Amino acid sequence: MSDSITKTCIMDLPINYYSSFNVYQSLMMQKIQNILLVSSPYDAYLMEEEGNLTSRIINEYRGLNLTRPPSITQISSAEKALAYLSCKSADMVITMPNVGDMGVLSLAKKIKQHDPNLPVILLAHGLPSVASLLQSNSSRIFDRIFIWTGNSDLLLAIVKHVEDVLNVLPDTQQASVRVFIFVDDAPDFRSFFLPFLYKEIVKQTQGVLSATLNEEHRLLKMRARPKVLVAENYEEAMDLFETYQTYIMGIISDTRFPKNNKMLDNAGILLLSQMHKQMPDIPLLLMSSDAENQKFSKEIPAKFIHKKSPQIQKELRKFFLHNLHFGDFVFRNSEGKEIQRANSLGSFESALKKIPEDSLRHHAQNNEFFSWLMGRSEIALANIFRSVSISDFPSTGSLRYFVISNIHHLRKCQQHGIVVQFQGEIFDADIFDFTKIGNGQLGGKARGLAFIARQLSHETDFFNKYKDIVIRIPKTIVIATDIFETFVAQNNLEDLSSPSIENSIVRDRFLKAAFPENIVSQLKQYLIQVKHPLSVRSSSLLEDALCQPYAGLYETYMIPNNATDIEIRLDQLITAIKLVYASTCYEGPKSFSKSTNNLTHDELMAVIIQELAGETWEDYYYPAISGVVQSHNFYPIAPITPDDGIAHIALGMGKTVVEGERVLRFCPKYPNILPQFSSVDDILKNAQRFFYALKIKNNTQNRLFREESNLERLEISDYESHDVVRQLSGTYIPEEHRIRDSGALNGPKVLTFASILKYQLMPLPEILSDMIELGTKAMGGPVEIEFAVNLKSSQTPTFYFLQIRPMVAGGEKMDVKISDDEKEHSICYSQKALGNGKNTAIQDIIFVKPQSFDISKTTDIVSEISSINAYLHKERRPYILMGPGRWGTSDRWLGIPVQWNDISGVSAIVEIRNKDLMADPSQGTHFFQNITSLGIQYLTVTEGTEDRIDWQWIQNNPLQKETSFLQHVKTPQPIVLKVDGRQSEGVILKN
Structure with a gap:
C-alpha cells in the first residue's frame, strides 16, 4: 500500500465521529x-x-x-x-x-x-x-x-x-455495535450466569473508556457496549450468528442443548466448530458441567470453563481481559514472549513506535488491533483496520505508519469539541485541544470558545468546503475560577476590590502574592511540552455575557515562551496570570461594573492560556491577518444590508483592530466594495501604517510586563522585507500616481489586502460569511468573532477562531419614530446612529470646543473629560459627550483615546466627522462593543451631509465649566434624545 493510499485511509476516519457523538446519541x-x-x-x-x-x-x-x-x-x-x-x-x-x-x-x-x-x-x-x-x-x-x-x-x-x-x-446497522451470543437452554444456569456476564461487560467497558473523555461522553459511549443475545438451541444460535456475523465479538456456549429438536451432548462443540470455520478469529468459550469436554474445546479451538468451578467468575473475567481484549494490549514477539503492554490509546501509540517488526506483523495478521479497539468501542477505526490486510502494504514500515497515524488521528478526533481535565501524566500537547485546570467555571470567554469548538465539531460540511485551509481554535488550557478564589483568599487580596485603590498598588500586591503550589506544578508539566508563544487572556464570569459582554476591560499578555530555562518560562507565565488576575481590581473594570450594577467583589476570573496565533518573522512573531467580523453592520452602504455583516482586518496582532486604529473594513459578501479605498489618495490616507508584534528575541522581563502593552508597535515601511508584508501589499508608483496589486515591485508598500479580497489567495471573505452564519445560528442572535490568519507560503493557510461574543444594542423592541419636522428642527441629527430608544433625562452636555481642537492634544483632552466625568458621575447627572474623530481609539491621531473609566457617566456620545478628521466608523473595537452593550446611544455626525449640529444653540446654554479644550453646559430643561435603531437615525431635540 502506498503512502497516498495510507493517508487516504486516515482521512476516511470522520472528523466529527468521536467529537459530536451523534452515533451514540442514536443508540x-x-x-x-x-x-x-x-x-x-x-x-x-x-x-x-x-x-x-x-x-x-x-x-x-x-x-x-x-x-x-x-x-x-x-x-x-x-x-x-x-x-x-x-x-x-x-x-x-x-x-x-x-x-x-x-x-x-x-x-x-x-x-x-x-x-x-x-x-x-x-x-x-x-x-x-x-x-x-x-x-x-x-x-x-x-x-x-x-x-x-x-x-x-x-x-x-x-x-x-x-x-x-x-x-x-x-444499533448494529448504525454504529457496528458488537454482539455476544450466549447459548444455554437451562433457565437456572442462565439466571445465575447472565447477571454476572452483564455486570462484567459493563465494568470492563467502563474500565477501558478513555480517561480523557468527559462524563457526558463516557455515558454516551456506554450505549455502545456489546449486546448479549441468548439462544436456547443450535438453530437459534446459528440464526443469530449468520444475522450478526459482521458484528460478533465473542461466543459463549454450553456443550449440551437441543439440535433439530433433540438433546445432543456435543451440540456446543459442533456449534463452535462451525462458527470457527466461518470466522477463524472470533473468540470462543465452551462451558460444560463435564470436565472431560475440555479436550474437545482444544480441538475447536476454544477456551474452556467448568460450570461447577468455584473460580467461574474469575475465569470468565480472564476470558474478557485476554481473549476479548478488554485488558491491556500485550505485545508479544514471534515466540509469544511478552515484550510490552499498553493500557490506553496513548501508551498503545507509543509502543507501536518501538516494537519489533515481527511483533507488529503478528498482531496485525491476527486482527488483534481490530479486536482491542472494538473492546474499547472505537468502532470506526476498528472497521478501517479490519478492512485491510498485511498484503496491502509494501513494507512493514508502511504498515507501522498506517497503524500509528490512524491511532494518532483517532486520539485527536476524540478531543474535538471536548473540555478535558488536565492530568499531567497523560497530557499530550499535540492531542488535547481544550484542557482545564481546576474544578471551577471556565468564565465567559472560555465558555464561548468551548461552545463554538463543540459546535464546529459537528460541521463536517463546513470543513469539507475548505479542505485546503486549516480551520481551528488555538490549543487552549483554562485555569478555572476556583484557582482565582484560592489565590485571592490565601494572599488576603479581597480588600483590593475597593474603588479607591490605584492600579499600581493593585498590580504590586498581586505580583508579590504566592501562587498555589499544586497549580505551579501543573503549569510546569504543561510547559515541558508547550514551547511556542502563548497568549494569556482573561475569562471572567461576566465577560462575553449575553447582556453585557465586558469586552476588552481586562488585561491580556503575550509571552514568547522560548527561554531555554523552563523556570524562566514558568515565572513569565505565572507573572502573566497574576497580572490578568490583578486587572479585575483595576479602575476600568470597577467603573464599568458600577455602570452595570454588578459588584467587583462578585467577579470571578478564569484565565485562558492559548497557543498564540502567528508566525516567526526574524525577531518578531505575529499573524498575517488579525480581525473582527460582526454579523450585523450598523453602517451599511447599498447594496450591502445590515445582515451581510462587516469585517475589520489588519496586519499583525489584533490590538490594531480592537483598539480602533487604522484597519481595512469590508463586507464579507461584497469584499470589493471598499469606500475608504475609493481612490489612490484615499488608499494612501487610510491604509494601515503600523502593526503590533511580539518580540521573541532578546525580550526583557520589564518589556514583557510593562503596564501599557508588551507588544511592539512597528511601522510597516520598516518591515517590507517580511514576505507577509509584501504578500498583502500593493506597490505605490509615484510617477504614475497609482498602486499596483503586487508587493514584489520596487517602491513603497501600501497594505491593501488585494491578494485576499481581490485575488483569493485564501477565501477569507467566504469563510467569514460562513462563520457569522454558523455563529448567529449557534448563539441565537448577532455575534462578533475575533480571528487570525497565518499565510506563510511554505505552509497550509490557517484560520484561527479566537473568540465569539454576542452583539448587544439593547432596547430594540421600543418603537421609536423620528418625523421630518423633528429632523429639520433638531439640535443634532445623525443618519448613522446606534442604539434604540428615547431619553428625556439629560441636561448636561460636554463638548470639545471646535475652535480649540488640536489633534496633537487629544491625550490632554482625555484628562479634562475624565475630570468633569468624575464630578457628574458622583452627582448622578447623565450627560452627552460631543467631539471630533473616533471615540475610544488607541490611536490619538484618529480621535480622542478615552477609556471607559474616563466617561463612565456618559449617556450618549456624538462623533463629529469633518474634512480634517474623517476616521471610518470602527465597529470592531472593544470600546464600541461595551458602549452598545450598555445601551449608550452613539450618533455620528458627518459634515457636508444631511447630518447637522446646532453649535450656536448648544453654546448659548448656561456654562457650568470651561477648560482649555472643553465646555460643559447645562440646559434649563431636559433635552430629548431619540434613536430609531431600525433606520439608524438619531436626533437631539429641545424640550
Missing part, C-alpha cells in the same frame, strides 16, 4: 422504563424480603453508573394486570407462575393478543415450578424464562437483555 433508543410485575402477594413478599425491588434495582444502576433505572409496578393477579394494560402502558411484563385463577399461560397469551411486541418474561422461584412448562412447546409464548434466586442483579440483567433484543438491529 439504545428503546429503553425499558416501566415494568409491570405480576405476582401473588406471597411471591412479591419473597422477592422483597431483602428490600423494595425498585430501590434495589436503582441501587444496582447507581453501582454501575448506569442512567435512568426503570420503575416497577406490582399487581397481584392476572385480571388486574390485563385491566392495567388496557388503560396504561408498560415496556415489559415480568410474571410469576402463580397469578390467580387465570393461569400464567393464559395471561401471557392475552397480553400477546393485546400487544404482540410487548416482552413477557416468566420468573419462577425454582426450576420444579416450571419443569412441565419447559417440556412443552407452550413455553415459547414467553420471551424468556428465568429462575429467581434472590439476587437483584437478575432484574438488571433481564432489563438489559430485553433492551439488547429490542435495539440490536438498528
